[in-house]
Each structure stands twice: as structure tokens, then as C-alpha cells.
Amino acid sequence: MAEPKKQRSRSRSRKAKNNLGWKAPSIARCIECNTVKRPHQVCMNCGEYRKNKIISTK
Ligand SMILES: [Zn+2]
Numbered sequence: 001m002a003e004p005k006k007q008r009s010r011s012r013s014r015k016a017k018n019n020l021g022w023k024a025p026s027i028a029r030c031i032e033c034n035t036v037k038r039p040h041q042v043c044m045n046c047g048e049y050r051k052n053k054i055i056s057t058k
Contacts, residue, residue, distance in 0.1 A: 026039050030043040030045065042055055045057070
């Protein structure tokens with residue numbers, strides 16, 4: 001069996017574990033109105049998704 005050559009220090013393993021669950025917040029811009037929106041979701045400002053009107057706004 002392969003064995004690790006050296007024991008990892010506490011701070012090293014803590015840093016590695018801290019990094020596990022973290023993800024950068026995903027942000028996309030609407031093509032139509034150029035506002036910040038979540039990716040793969042309908043724009044809340046103009047109601048469009050991939051050039052299709054999904055929700056009518058006003
Ligand atoms: Zn939009």
C-alpha cells in the first residue's frame with residue numbers, strides 16, 4: 001500500500017479542508033439589458049432568457 005511520506009501539519013490539512021466547500025459566486029450578465037443575473041436563469045429585469053421572452057414585464 002502507498003503511504004504518505006510525511007505527516008501533514010494541522011494548518012496544512014485545515015487549509016485544504018477549508019478549501020473544499022468554497023465556490024466563487026456565479027454571476028452572469030443579461031444579453032438584452034446587460035444587468036447582473038444568475039446564470040441559466042431568466043433575467044428578472046427584462047424577463048428574457050436566451051433571446052426568448054419568458055416573463056412579461058409591465
Ligand atoms: Zn435582461
